[in-house]
Amino acid sequence: MPLWGIVLALSACLVSGGTGQAADSRSFVTSDGARLHYLEAGPVGARTVLFVPGWTMPVWIFDRQIAALEARFHVLALDPRGQGQSEVAPYGYAYQRRGRDIAELIDRTGPSRVVVVGWSLGVLDSLAMLAAEGDDRIAGLVLIDNSIGEDPAPTSRPGRQSGPVSASDRAVRRAAFVAGLFAQDPGADYRERLTADALHMSPEQEQALLRYDVPRRFWRDALHGTDRPVLYVVRPRLRAQGDTLVATHADARMTVFEQAGHALFVDET
Secondary structure, three states: OOHHHHHHHHHHHHHHOOOOOOOEEEEEEOOOOOEEEEEEEOOOOOOEEEEEOOOOOOHHHHHHHHHHHOOOOEEEEEOOOOOOOOOOOOOOOOHHHHHHHHHHHHHOOOOOOEEEEEEOHHHHHHHHHHHHHOOOOEEEEEEEOOOOOOOOOOOOOOOOOOOOOOHHHHHHHHHHHHHOOOOOOOOHHHHHHHHHHOOOOOHHHHHHOOOOOOOOHHHHHHHHOOOOOEEEEEOHHHHHHHHHHHHHOOOEEEEEOOOOOOOHHHHOO
């Protein structure tokens, strides 16, 4: 089934509400010794879809998507190192290593190709994997709401504050960051749980995730190095990059969520 068939099946399952079965909690040890947690659901022999969340986020933020897909697809959802239930390793937070972590999870799925769904920082982690590993194991890419190195460059926004802060101030800032992910409030319990899970790493490790020693073109070149189908799912601020992608990539489409927040798959499940 091509990528677009999987997308249509996901839409149909979301309307019907999915199966609601619980995903299995699993872990594996990477080649550099870190224990990473992931969720697994659905029939192992079916087509595989792999979810990768954003900066400091736990993978359970994709729970509704996992529930929608698990009846027909083999679903994996990775807690990147230091996030969710994965080990907060003292090393390995550069984009190259995080891309390798995704590849090593894919290697555990068998020889078939995988649709990789990356959100926010997970977009860059997925493209880092593609740049280093190639597309032999990739069936398609769904890239959610992050810049991909296309023109025009996104308008700069205030960066995340760095520097030493107290634990209480850091928690307050993270709570504000979490609240800002949504256009529609998912509820206090949801936000509090997400905030608590987004504070596992040290501030230094969190900042390491945001350091890239490559030009913007690196991400574009990685994406244009494959002719696998790409679905770019964004808010209006990235529409122009999507227009460029669709015009220049061999098999790319774009969907724009006009009213949703950065976690658009939560706002408009």
